[in-house]
Amino acid sequence: MSSVSIRKIRKSFAGLTVLDSVDMEIAPGEFIVILGPSGCGKSTLLNVIAGLDDCESGQIVIDAVDVSGLEPSQRGLAMVFQSYALFPAMTVRRNLSFGMEVAGTPKPTIVQKVDWVAKLLQIEALLDRKPGQLSGGQRQRVAIGRALVRSSSICLFDEPLSNLDAKLRAETRVELKQLHETLKSTMIYVTHDQIEAMTMADRVAVMHKGRVEQFAPPQSIYEKPASLFVAGFVGSPAMNLLEGSLDGAGRFLVGQRSIGSSAYPFEDPSTAGEAVLGIRCEDIDVVEPGSPDSIPAKLAFTELLGADALGWFDCLGKRMSVRLGVDAARSMRKEVGLRFDMAKASFFSASTERRL
Amino acid sequence: MTRSLPGERSVFGPRAARLGLYAFLFASAAFFLLPLLLVISNSLKPMEEIRQGNLLALPVKPTFDAWLTAWKSACTGLECGGVRxxxxxxxxxxxxxxxxxxxxxxxxxxxxxxxxxxxxxxxxxxxxxxxxxxxxxxxxxxxxxxxxxxxxxxxxxxxxxxxxxxxxxxxxxxxxxxxxxxxxxxxxxxxxxxxxxxxxxxxxxxxxxxxxxxxxxxxxxxxxxxxxxxxxxxxxxxxxxxxxxxxxxxxARGSASPNVNMAAAVITxxxxxxxxxxxxxxxxxxxxxxxxxx
Amino acid sequence: MTVVFFFGIVAVFFYGSIVWTGYMSLTRSTLMPNYNFVGFDQYIKLFTNHRWLVSCLNMVIFGVLYIVGTLAFGTLLAVFADRRIRAESLFRTIFLYPLAVSLIVTGLSWRWVLDPVNGLQGLVRGMGWENFTFDWLTDPDRAIYTLVIAGIWHSAGLIMVIILAGLRGVDEDLWKAIRMEGIPLWRAYLQVIFPGMRPVVASCVVLLMSDVIRGYDLVIAMTKGGPGIATEMPAKFAVDYYFARVNLGLASAASIAMLVLSLLLLAPYFYSEFRRRT
CATH class of the missing domain: 1.10.3720.10 (MetI-like)
Structure with missing residues (x-):
């Protein structure tokens, strides 16, 4: 178990800022997911941590040692790649042992470690095959095995599941989580898939345009997004967003309508000005039109999702999603009222796009 | 995304190794260019310079005479019409x-x-x-x-x-x-x-x-x-x-004049x-x- | 229809010709085809013919050195060119241009460069080293090596380009994995990268092999088979017996022997290619 400190990492490429002063403190044994859309700098950040990419300024500190100047192989890290990057002409056994062989590890130790990993990942039967003879899922396991066999206290993952089909991805997700609980090593995992982030991470770092927008446990990322970007990126369907303004006296004004905002835990309840209200589809109730504190809305259509349903309503000039029971969705009337649970809502400043 | 090269810092990083790399490349380039340059340079020499036998020397009085002969009047057997x-x-x-x-x-x-x-x-x-x-x-x-x-x-x-x-x-x-x-x-x-x-x-x-x-x-x-x-x-x-x-x-009949031969080769x-x-x-x-x- | 027509022409020209040649190799044809079947007489004559045997031996020596040398040199060039060098395209242009030069001009140029009197040897002697000797071109034991030098000169660029294309196609994650594992560069190339490029290397070998078996122009331009018969090659043997020595039967037998050799050498390649694709 090792801690990792990422301090003020900055990197630009061809005049474009790829990483903009990234800071992150990772505690020993944590499972960290770096989440973001493609091009947000998450893979570059991982490569910088690994030492595969140089950065312009900043430090990577592992267990209080500054490793910024060290070669990747000297940093005590292991890494699993998106395309697996298995050594093509070597058997699985050789793939697992080659790095140790090069490092001059004694033979018996190598054999012992390979056996341990093969058993752990249940790939004993594959040891004498070549990568070309393996399925995608099997290659994935071998790639993980090659990372684990080095017994590094930190393991990096670069979108390792994105080449697997949906079913296998779900299974491997669970296994990785269990593996983390067994090994208790520090894991840093890059993905654009929010389900992976939500299910596996102890903490999620959401990245956007080279910056960390929010670094928090998955549930608070979902419930209390720190910025408009996070609100829009995390969650499916995306959070409903309404532009309006706060009057500083407990009302949020949208056009002619106003919504009581006093239930929202403002840091400063007198905050006023242009703002964006964000509310999840499950934090909206459908009520009789004209009920107190409700806003009239018109049903556009419903989507049945199996376990539950989504109703799409035209409301305050926006189309908003509301999570419904299947029966309620089937018998939904055209004209309804919507009531927002303001205690669970989010407010963002329209200018800084940060949470209020 | 830049392409990351392995061992950039460690293996080919030291100046000496980098120098060796370029030395090899330049030596190879010389090997590939040598025959062509020799043939071109000698095709531009008049006969008396050829007779001095210094293959590497640059032509002192460059002339296209050999080229003209090769082009128009070198003998291919019984006919003497050059490569034209x-x-x-x-x-x-x-x-x-x-x-x-x-x-x-x-x-x-x-x-x-x-x-x-x-x-x-x-x-x-x-x-x-x-x-x-x-x-x-x-x-x-x-x-x-x-x-x-x-x-x-x-x-x-x-x-x-x-x-x-x-x-x-x-x-x-x-x-x-x-x-x-x-x-x-x-x-x-x-x-x-x-x-x-x-x-x-x-x-x-x-x-x-x-x-x-x-x-x-x-x-x-x-x-x-x-x-x-x-x-x-x-x-x-x-x-x-x-x-x-x-x-x-x-x-067999033509007098062996290397500069004409070389000029013919270059033209070809x-x-x-x-x-x-x-x-x-x-x-x-x-x-x-x-x-x-x- | 047109397509069938084209394939028909090719089939007749190629495979019809081969059958015809094969048949003639079993007859006593000399100047004119003679369709009296004499079994394998011509092959027995062929493989007791001193000049043919020397030709075959020469081809093996030339072939091995040429293939190994060209592959090694071309690969080295490719590896170095892949190291983010300056002026990469200039170097590549220089390394590859011999391929655009005909083997005839290649052979002549090297014949002049290596000429003992007017070439390198004369030059070095003229500079004062009176005892300098580099007369491989006229040395019956060494003349074959001059062909190897010229051949490598002609084809190394080709191999470089092919291998370089292969190297550029290597998954970047693989390079990252190599760095993570701390594998030294030479081991990475020898044990990971090149073994993974086996199909590419195989196509290189096949290309070079077909050069060797067909090799005719280079010999004609450079040594004409000499000194003596020191650089005779099977391809030249066959052409000489077809046209200069008018012994159709023997020439056909030699051609068929060359064909069989090519097919034997190519069979493993084709086999693996087809298995890979189906």
Whole structure:
């Protein structure tokens, strides 16, 4: 178990800022997911941590040692790649042992470690095959095995599941989580898939345009997004967003309508000005039109999702999603009222796009 | 995203290693340039400088005399007309042969790429093997076939031989290209009612400019540089430049004047070199495409 | 229809010709074809013919050195060119241009450069080293090596380009994995990268092999088979017996022997290619 400190990492490429002063403190044994859309700098950040990419300024500190100047192989890290990057002409056994062989590890130790990993990942039967003879899922396991066999206290993952089909991805997700609980090593995992982030991470770092927008446990990322970007990126369907303004006296004004905002835990309840209200589809109730504190809305259509349903309503000039029971969705009337649970809502400043 | 190179810092990073790398590259460049430069430089020397025997020395009084002799009056045997007639013959042979073998290869390659059956695989195999058949195993029967058509040692005969012998190569290059073109395009054209040939001409050929250029360049180099087929099939009136060149160099009667020989060699090499330097990227791409045959 | 027509022509020219040649190799044809079947007499004559045997031996020596040398040199060039060098395209242009030069001009140029009197040897002697000797071109034991030098000069660029294309196609993650594992560069190339490029290397070998078996122009331009028969090659043997010595039967037998050799050498390649694709 090792801690990792990422301090003020900055990197630009061809005049474009790829990483903009990234800071992150990772505690020993944590499972960290770096989440973001493609091009947000998450893979570059991982490569910088690994030492595969140089950065312009900043430090990577592992267990209080500054490793910024060290070669990747000297940093005590292991890494699993998106395309697996298995050594093509070597058997699985050789793939697992080659790095140790090069490092001059004694033979018996190598054999012992390979056996341990093969058993752990249940790939004993594959040891004498070549990568070309393996399925995608099997290659994935071998790639993980090659990372684990080095017994590094930190393991990096670069979108390792994105080449697997949906079913296998779900299974491997669970296994990785269990593996983390067994090994208790520090894991840093890059993905654009929010389900992976939500299910596996102890903490999620959401990245956007080279910056960390929010670094928090998955549930608070979902419930209390720190910025408009996070609100829009995390969650499916995306959070409903309404532009309006706060009057500083407990009302949020949208056009002619106003919504009581006093239930929202403002840091400063007198905050006023242009703002964006964000509310999840499950934090909206459908009520009789004209009920107190409700806003009239018109049903556009419903989507049945199996376990539950989504109703799409035209409301305050926006189309908003509301999570419904299947029966309620089937018998939904055209004209309804919507009531927002303001205690669970989010407010963002329209200018800084940060949470209020 | 930049390409990360392994060991950039550790292995080739130290200045010494980097220097060694460049030393090797420059030595290699010298090895590749040496013969060409020597031949060019000596072809520009007058005879008295040649007699001094210093191959490396640059010409003191550069002159194109040797070039003129090689061009107009060097003896290829009984005739003394230089390589000029050879140049014209080579152009006359190469241009139609390149055009026909390239277009026919495109048509065949497209047909082969479209045709999906067990037989198609067998034909592919036969075509691929055809690439590697030593010419010697076909030479004499080809002579007989052409004689029976009264084409042996004629202008049309040599073109026909180049086209036929070049077809497996061009067919394969085009087939490999067309296999990568989405089938939907041809199917859409069929749905519109276009015939096979119509589809090929109006839909497929316009997609193929790059590969057409690549194949034409490779064929041009190959046919221009051919020696054996020209020697056997062209006939005395159509001998290509390569054959004329060896005749000049090996001419028993002509006084051995190395500068003229070298000038003749340079003149012979110039057309393909021009094509090479003008088309650099296409040439490289063609080679890479042709290498992974099948 | 047109297509069938083209394939028909190719089939007749190629495979019809081979059958015809094969048949003639079993007859006593000399100047004119003679269709009296004499079994394998011509092959027995062929393989007791001193000049043929020397030709074959020469081809093996030339072939091995040429293939190994060209592959090694071309690969080295490719590896170095892949190291983010300056002026990469200039170097590539220089390394590759010999391929655009005909084998005839290649052979002549090297013949002049290596000429003992006027070439390198004379030059070095003229500079004061009177005892410097580099007369491989006229040394019956060494002349074959001059062909190897010229051959490598002609084809190394080709191999470089092919291998370089292969190297550029290597998955970037693989390079990252190599760095993570701390594998030294030479081991990475020898044990990971090149073994993974086996099909590419195989096509290189096949290309070079077909050069060797067909090799005719280079010999004609450079040594004409000499000194003596020191650089005779099977391809030249066959052409000489077809046209200069008019012994159709023997020439056909030699051609068929070359064909069989090519097919034997190519069979493993074709076999693996086809298995890979189906």
């Amino acid at each position: 007639p050879g140049l014209w013959n080579s152009i006359k042979i190469t241009v139609p042969a390149v055009v026909i073998s390239t277009l026919a290869g495109a048509l065949n390659g497209y047909a082969l790429a479209q045709w999906k059956s067990r037989h198609a695989n067998l034909i592919m195999l036969l075509v691929m093997v055809g690439l590697f058949i030593p010419y010697q195993a076909m030479l004499y029967p080809t002579v007989k076939i052409l004689s029976s058509l009264s084409l042996f040692r004629t202008y049309s005969g040599i073109i026909l031989v180049h086209v036929v012998y070049g077809l497996p190569y061009t067919t394969l290059l085009f087939r490999n290209f067309y296999v990568g073109v989405p089938e939907e395009i041809s199917r859409a054209a069929r749905m519109e009612g276009a015939s096979f040939l119509r589809t090929f001409r109006s839909v497929i050929l316009p997609l193929s400019t790059n590969i057409l250029v690549v194949v034409a360049i490779l064929q041009f180099t190959g046919i221009w540089n051919d020696y054996l087929l020209g020697l056997i099939f062209a006939g005395n009136d159509n001998l290509p430049m390569t054959v004329q060149l060896t005749n000049i160099v090996n001419n 090499a110039i057309p393909t070199l021009i094509v090479y330097f003008l088309s650099g990227r296409y040439f490289v791409r063609g080679i890479a495409a042709g290498a992974v045959k099948g």
